[in-house]
Amino acid sequence: MSSPDKPKADIASQILEQDSQDRQALALLLDRHLARNDRLLVQKTQMGSTEAFIGSVTLEWLDSRVRFASQLPLFRQKFDPQTDNVIRDEETVDEILQRPLDWSRQAPLTQYLAARQAHKFPAVLVVHSPTWVDNPKAKEWDKQGRARQSAADFIPLDQNQTVGLLDVSPSVSIFALDGQHRLMGVQGLMTLLKTGRLQRYNKNKKPVGSVITIDDLIDEYQLDPAYLQRLAQEKIGIEFIPAVAKGETRDQARRRVRSIFVHVNLMALRLSKGQLALLNENDGFSIVARKIAVNHPLLKEVPGRNPRVNWDSATVAAKSTVLTTLQALNEMSQRYLDHPFPRWKPPEKKGLIPMRPDDEELEAGIDTFNQFFDHLASLPSYQRLEQGEETPQLRRFSFEKNGGEGNILFRPVGQIAFTQALGIVVFQKKLSLKMVFKKLCKYDAEGGFSQMETPQSLWYGVLFDPNKKRIMVSGRDLAARLLIYIIAGTEDGMEKAELRRELAEARTIEGKAVGFNGKFVKPRDVGLPPVL
Template sequence: MVIKTENHPNDLAKQILEQESRDRQALALLLDRHLARNDQILVQKTHMGTTEAFIGSVTLEWLAIRVRYASQLPLFQQKFDQQTNNIVRDADTIEALQQRPLDWSRQAALAQYLAARKTHKFPPVLVVLSSGWVDNAQAAQWDKNQRARQSAAEFTSLDKDRTVGLLDVSDHVSIFALDGQHRLMGIQALMELIKIGTLQKYSKGKKPIGSLITVDDLIEEYHISPGYLQSLATEKIGIEFIPAVVQGETREEARRRIRSIFAHVNLMAVRLSKGQLALLNEDDGFSIVARKIAMTHPLLREMENRNPRVNWDSATVSAKSTVLTTLQALKHISELYLGYQFCHWKPCEKGLIPMRPEDEELEMGTKTLTELFDYLASLPSYQKLDHGKETPQLRRFNHERGGGEGNMLFRPVGQIALVQALAILVFNKDFSLKTIFEKLQKYDGSGGFSQIDHPQSPWYGILYDPNRKRVLVSGRELASKVMLYLLGGVTERMERAQLRIAVANARSVGKDQGISFEGKFVKLKEVGLPPQL
């Protein structure tokens, strides 16, 4: 009699693990064999609604070489601007337009971002995949009703659910960026920079401007190595393929579907507000310091039993809002006041993402701005907040419902104008904050910042529009100059004369008539300037 013996549990587990290892090795060999080819990509098939798509990844170099702009779809060839890669807009093409014009001024900034920022990241690119037969009405893939017999995407599944497989991207397949054209533009520029060592900057319409960007400049400025730059070509980016035509579609139905997808992608994307960007920005030193001040300074930080004093999202505050300022205004204040000490915190060119400052510099910046806000918090207007008054009472104009003081220090534009003047006095003219605020204490105590909706106020017509009866944001620069003058920062005769003219024009009520600081109608040349502090 044969006695059957059961495998020991440890032996069985070992066999299972060995089989799994062999399966993984077999799968790796299979994938290596297929992925070594340049004519196919491993993808996962997805469905949303009636939209079929394939998600994978490709190298930056592959994307730069293989993907073209949506405006280059054969549908637009007769109305295609070879210089800008944009569609010529006229009565014939306006209905067929699928993309907003490309802004070539962004190309250099995007390329520099990829090259200089080691934490760079681009979202996946959405592309349209079109096979050679799509643009041939006589091709066998179209039936007698001109409906496609098959999809433009040739997908070979590798699993029983037909969701993972290989997508044909051989030479007869054309690929066009539907969403991500500017990402493509930046990647192509990066590849050009790596290949030839220089990059031309362009205007929006692709006219050459400025000096060339060179690899040597990037290496010197951002401390990166040539080897690192070369390695960027093999980095991978996500890519999502949508067939230009799916089975059963006519060419016109396909065009409308692609256009609709593009519209939906853009409509669903909501841009972050400047306040939200300042809240999330971990690279911009001014934003980082502004956030720190907003969260820690007694004048601004959140405390129990009082309303929040910072609006983190919006750029403005309404008359009835209980906040004191906005994060966007604080960032602007941070830029104006700290920009003299830390001018290198700003990107060297518009459009570039700044490099995060060292922690020591951020601490210095925070200390400097904290000192400023300590002085600001000592002003009588802000002291009223600690004695039961709320910001709406202090902000509202007299004619608004509920009435108020009409105090400019409770408007972001007034806060920014004041700090702009203070920065010039402190960093350009060597005034001390102590001396400045001794004057401001008296000025504020006598109501100098209040009732700006009254003709007797120096800010009437400058920060307050008497015709529309609302705050005048466009008057910030002039308000800053007036503040500079009041504090003794305008000493040149010509500068005073120009300021006198600007103030008179702001307070004009007719062709040659204005309102004096006594509230009387006078000739423009008699308006003059308010007395200095």
């Protein structure tokens, strides 16, 4: 006697077997279609009146098939083949779809793809334009100049017509609407893989510096040549929109495409340098700067007191209660730690990008920079913060509203110059932090870093512009060299003479040099301050 459960088991088995057969049939169908070079498996999407088709392609395919918008037939008569940009004139100003390409970005983007194993580019938005779009006499246009069909030749494979095959045969032109610099990076990668070399350019595609070679990348980042060659077959997302929708005229289509481009770019906010430093997980200096910003007592957020770090902006307003910026900390980290950790910054002549240091090196870097900040916090100027004073009073110039002390240690440019000088004094001249800060604490207590807007200050004309009555960022390197001099002195007569000349030049106003007593003197009489 058969079990009553047996028919149920047979039915279940049949269902599973049928399901398996269906999957096999679907796999065969997909394999047949995916093997075609003229069709791409995509999913159709619809937002508003805009239809789009999403798929994925290899980097090699992207390089060979996708071009910049400026290369569309519409622009060929006004196309600059050198820069791949549209020539702006009265005829093209309303038709230009893209901002000018910045070719200085190609080498870093290419290196990112080649050297970072955790690389990822977002999908590229492209326009799909078959040949008939640019032929007003083609049968696809009616007598009123409206398209009889969409430019996208899509064959649906399901009843809902959402999954199917998109025509990407060689007769279809494809150009990047959003992702032009990603395309540029992929093109650079393919050039590097095919030729072993990549020329670096400035933003206008003029060659600059030495070429980057595959050997450079292999040596610097310990890459496997076989791994590099496999990159060409990696896949990137791609989204197609038709150049012309059914019922559109060519002008309407152009306006629609332009509108999509504008809104895509309006929605993409450019990150500030501070935000980039906050997010950078590969640059050792940025990582150390972030750790110091959130952990060191001088900078970390403490309940009941104003934040000490501006995480976004590169500048500090006179009335701001912050002490510094993340961008300034990033530069300070680089200028101080570049000496003990030179490999954190690849050789400039090769134009390579930095790679994340190993954890042990990062810990050593954090410890080294932390020691520097421990000593920095001991300066009398910064000790006043712990006594309840706020940064605006110490930062503002005496002539500004509510007055202030004009202290360079409360300006990012002064902080960077100070740290730059200390890096050289400690790591090149081999002076101990303890001894150096003993001198600097005395100098600070005597007002050496304050009143930079007065002629008695060493920083007058160097970090303070007496003509425009504002900070001078251009004087940062001179300020660093002066600080090195007053800390360590110099036995080099030529170096001393050059420093004296630069200081006199900085303190010269309308042909007259200002001495430390506030009176006009001959440039050679300006002199140098005494060594501490």
